[in-house]
């Protein structure tokens with residue numbers, strides 16, 4: 023028997039219709055298109071306007087898109103993981119509800135939260151399940167309704183984040199394509215610089231805290247920026263070195279879309295040509311757990327069987343790392 027590797031065999035995505043442009047933000051907080059574009063690369067982001075709909079709505083839509091595009095029977099799905107920092111509720115899991123709604127009635131399900139690295143870590147878990155031989159397939163969804171924890175009076179955060187979801191299917195591969203290697207790290211001393219604090223078990227949400235907007239995400243941008251640049255680039259270098267990859271043998275960099283300057287810095291550290299750097303931050307902003315699958319979805323038609331793809335992410339926690347995948351198929355879509 024040949025070794026089992028874990029390959030991505032299908033992709034789907036969903037972003038809400040409402041487009042929050044830089045021009046609209048100019049009317050909401052003291053900011054301007056020039057500042058946002060030059061500091062972040064973001065032009066617009068999608069927002070799920072309906073308060074009655076949460077992250078599961080995005081996750082369900084992305085999964086349904088994958089299922090429809092690939093003519094799949096959802097009853098065949100064995101595991102559903104929703105990577106998210108904004109679950110519908112504290113318990114029960116968003117993944118359980120998502121799986122039932124898409125008809126994945128034979129799957130077991132759970133959520134994973136590692137902030138902006140949730141999907142990157144999720145890839146590691148999904149790949150391990152497949153490589154172990156215990157499961158034939160895993161549906162990994164990265165979804166976040168960031169607008170549910172963003173304060174639209176805080177210009178330091180509201181210009182960055184957007185809502186969206188992407189889904190990928192991992193399946194067994196016998197040609198050594200798919201997941202090859204990972205370098206994942208965490209440093210809990212970083213949590214002071216990026217957090218959505220109140221409402222958690224250590225930080226009770228009181229009427230006074232609500233009054234102060236304590237339920238919203240807080241970020242000390244400069245510190246996070248510095249750590250993101252060095253950590254993501256270091257992780258990418260490490261993955262290249264230990265897999266004997268060079269700037270010529272890497273076909274794609276799919277980096278967490280937090281800031282165009284961070285993506286560029288990571289690409290520059292590995293000396294990668296701009297054409298190989300996936301980018302859609304201008305359209306969606308930072309969708310947290312959804313950035314990586316939204317990239318794969320946008321670039322699916324350009325990816326070729328055997329392409330070497332490096333994924334990298336950095337986020338709250340701090341959590342970060344890089345993974346290396348050999349793409350497994352030529353797209354029919």
Ligand code: UT7
Nearest residue numbers: 053054057061138177178181243244246247250280281337
């Ligand atoms: O996804 C999870 C990981 N997150 C990240 O990786 C995000 C990392 N951080 C960043 O991307 C950047 O730090 C930001 C985009 C958040 C901010 O960019 P920056 O270049 O680090 O700006 P800054 O915070 O150092 O602020 C520079 C100036 C300040 O004014 P003074 O003190 O120089 O007078 C800010 O008050 O820009 C001001 N400023 C703004 N001006 C216009 C901050 N936000 C805005 C704004 N519009 N929206």
